[in-house]
Amino acid sequence: xxxxxxxxxxxxxxxxxxxxxxxxxxxxxxxxxxxxxxxxxxxxxxxxxxxxxxxxxxxxxxxxxxxxxxxxxxxxxxxxxxxxxxxxxxxxxxxxxxxxxxxxxxxxxxxxxxxxxxxxxxxxxxxxxxxxxxxxxxxxxxxxxxxxxxxxxxxxxxxxxxxxxxxxxxxxxxxxxxxxxxxxxxxxxxxxxxxxxxxxxxxxxxxxxxxxxxxxxxxxxxxxxxxxxxxxxxxxxxxxxxxxxxxxxxxxxxxxxxxxxxxxxxxxxxxxxxxxxxxxxxxxxxxxxxxxxxxxxxxxxxxxxxxxxxxxxxxxxxxxxxxxxxxxxxxxxxxxxxxxxxxxxxxxxxxxxxxxxxxxxxxxxxxxxxxxxxxxxxxxxxxxxxxxxxxxxxxxxxxxxxxxxxxxxxxxxxxxxxxxxxxxxxxxxxxxxxxxxxxxxxxxxxxxxxxxxxxxxxxxxxxxxxxxxxxxxxxxxxxxxxxxx
Amino acid sequence: xxxxxxxxxxxxxxxxxxxxxxxxxxxxxxxxxxxxxxxxxxxxxxxxxxxxxxxxxxxxxxxxxxxxxxxxxxxxxxxxxxxxxxxxxxxxxxxxxxxxxxxxxxxxxxxxxxxxxxxxxxxxxxxxxxxxxxxxxxxxxxxxxxxxxxxxxxxxxxxxxxxxxxxxxxxxxxxxxxxxxxxxxxxxxxxxxxxxxxxxxxxxxxxxxxxxxxxxxxxxxxxxxxxxxxxxxxxxxxxxxxxxxxxx
Numbered sequence: 255x256x257x258x259x260x261x262x263x264x265x266x267x268x269x270x271x272x273x274x275x276x277x278x279x280x281x282x283x284x285x286x287x288x289x290x291x292x293x294x295x296x297x298x299x300x301x302x303x304x305x306x307x308x309x310x311x312x313x314x315x316x317x318x319x320x321x322x323x324x325x326x327x328x329x330x331x332x333x334x335x336x337x338x339x340x341x342x343x344x345x346x347x348x349x350x351x352x353x354x355x356x357x358x359x360x361x362x363x364x365x366x367x368x369x370x371x372x373x374x375x376x377x378x379x380x381x382x383x384x385x386x387x388x389x390x391x392x393x394x395x396x397x398x399x400x401x402x403x404x405x406x407x408x409x410x411x412x413x414x415x416x417x418x419x420x421x422x423x424x425x426x427x428x429x430x431x432x433x434x435x436x437x438x439x440x441x442x443x444x445x446x447x448x449x450x451x452x453x454x455x456x457x458x459x460x461x462x463x464x465x466x467x468x469x470x471x472x473x474x475x476x477x478x479x480x481x482x483x484x485x486x487x488x489x490x491x492x493x494x495x496x497x498x499x500x501x502x503x504x505x506x507x508x509x510x511x512x513x514x515x516x517x518x519x520x521x522x523x524x525x526x527x528x529x530x531x532x533x534x535x536x537x538x539x540x541x542x543x544x545x546x547x548x549x550x551x552x553x554x555x556x557x558x559x560x561x562x563x564x565x566x567x568x569x570x571x572x573x574x575x576x577x578x579x580x581x582x583x584x585x586x587x588x589x590x591x592x593x594x595x596x597x598x599x600x601x602x603x604x605x606x607x608x609x610x611x612x613x614x615x616x617x618x619x620x621x622x623x624x625x626x627x628x629x630x631x632x633x634x635x636x637x638x639x640x641x642x643x644x645x646x647x648x649x650x651x652x653x654x655x656x657x658x659x660x661x662x663x664x665x666x667x668x669x670x671x672x673x674x675x676x677x678x679x680x681x682x683x684x685x686x687x688x689x690x691x692x693x694x695x696x697x698x699x700x701x702x703x704x705x706x707x708x709x710x711x712x713x714x715x716x717x718x719x720x721x722x723x724x725x726x727x728x729x730x731x732x733x734x735x736x737x738x739x
Numbered sequence: 740x741x742x743x744x745x746x747x748x749x750x751x752x753x754x755x756x757x758x759x760x761x762x763x764x765x766x767x768x769x770x771x772x773x774x775x776x777x778x779x780x781x782x783x784x785x786x787x788x789x790x791x792x793x794x795x796x797x798x799x800x801x802x803x804x805x806x807x808x809x810x811x812x813x814x815x816x817x818x819x820x821x822x823x824x825x826x827x828x829x830x831x832x833x834x835x836x837x838x839x840x841x842x843x844x845x846x847x848x849x850x851x852x853x854x855x856x857x858x859x860x861x862x863x864x865x866x867x868x869x870x871x872x873x874x875x876x877x878x879x880x881x882x883x884x885x886x887x888x889x890x891x892x893x894x895x896x897x898x899x900x901x902x903x904x905x906x907x908x909x910x911x912x913x914x915x916x917x918x919x920x921x922x923x924x925x926x927x928x929x930x931x932x933x934x935x936x937x938x939x940x941x942x943x944x945x946x947x948x949x950x951x952x953x954x955x956x957x958x959x960x961x962x963x964x965x966x967x968x969x970x971x972x973x974x975x976x977x978x979x980x981x982x983x984x985x986x987x
Contacts, residue, residue, distance in 0.1 A: 690790070690827075691826070694787050694821050695838075709830055709880065
């Protein structure tokens, strides 16, 4: 109950400020010249003191990328991106190496995260949540590392992982999303700069929520982070990422890759609260969020659950997927996607059933307002050996106003006769009668929309870790600001 | 408390109300009766401020204020409550959350601090038993899967929580069996108070056997054609709307 009234308060609060994360941190940065070529790839690799195999991998990706074409099958429209007109590396300047402890981190960075509501000083943090803070191209701080190390959990930036745990990185990097996977994943493989690395060893239940907070600050800069999470036999980890960016008139590219690996009896819960700058009411500016996320349930009885609340970005192109390879493995996808004004989203999931008795569940809630356009695109594929595979898909769209669009494009391929695949879809509108009912009881139109939409999304909000559910609920209200007359 | 003068209102340029006059004082219970299409529901929606109803002439004063100048939620804040003929379903929002949000929105309008979950729970429990609401009904999504009787009981329950100054009950008796009718009527009677006015809009006289009105008005073709005491309702029941409307 408190969450609903919080939502209501927040909706009012943002009437004046709309996107409150739109500020710019004035900090000296080190960037490479604009554009992309082999030298830039070599520069990034050298900057991160990477081993030769990784540089080779990057170069292979780069060379392949130069021969690839941007995909055009998604239902989104945008002007051609000039990949030579962007910076591929930008990092806050700091004397010498990455700061050894939080005390050495530039106070302006600490302040930036504080303004975003992410205190990096451990004593002020949400109890039980460890944070990796990624600012443009580099990770600037990771909290609670010592405490996690005690139980054997590795949580650090990808750059550090490459230096300190090269064997683990080499074993798993690209094993779920190969460098040749798709145009944006290939680009990412060539120029990825930082991201988080998580390794939970056999039998360990990670004692706290892990979270990465991505912030794009520099202008005309792309963010290409790469996250890799490995849960060994019987391990469990819950991970959350959050994203924001300043308000800028230009479009900025965010092309991330996330790979998850779950071995026998392991479970990974991956949650996203994505609030990249969506552009203004007229569709100017905003982030292009072209992301490849995939999890491999390699072991028997393993489980991967994706939960996402997508409210930001000018364009979202993203399909967090599960490869259900181990027998009895489970894949879940819970999604809330909200598009307002001129935002476009083409998002969904892929569930690939390979093993016996594999199960997947998809719950997608799409809300479209203003002149936004949204597509759910989901693939459920059952391969010949996936005996008794089961899938259930529930895909609901809610429209606010009469200028927005919602589309559902399910792909279902079953090659096993014992499989059971179910798809349910609904499309509805927030009715005038619902709004009037709430307003007659004293609520403003915005409070009413927020309440109704939160109700619509409830099933997915409940799948989020408790620490973030309230936050997400607020975000749902804010994103629909100005959607009713 | 409420004074309606020569109220004309139209939907899509079609005139439905054609000069309604009505005066309601605090503590009174008025019944407005009329055949289908006489403008009963239109009157309640116009008073509650629903979009799509255009007031073409007349004025409405409520507690000294120009009611028609206020937005729907402001009218609620001023203590006007409408019990809906067809209560609306809101999937995924539980009754308790809905009511608490409404309750605090009204408090905010009046410049009062919001109540927290515990305080609100106490308030709900106090009113719950009066109307035979179960905890289970409070946890369920607003009106989703409620029977006709449960929906109407829920309306009166909301009224009890929001404690309005002027309550308009639109066909609250429709679709109720005799037991449910009695429960709802008991709920309404419990809310009679010298500080509150109640306007009961109904097609049939049977609710008025349980909720005794001080005044009865007959609405026909968008105007109040007769007003009288409780006996008028019985006369209507006997002779039908046609006779009364023609006589007027």
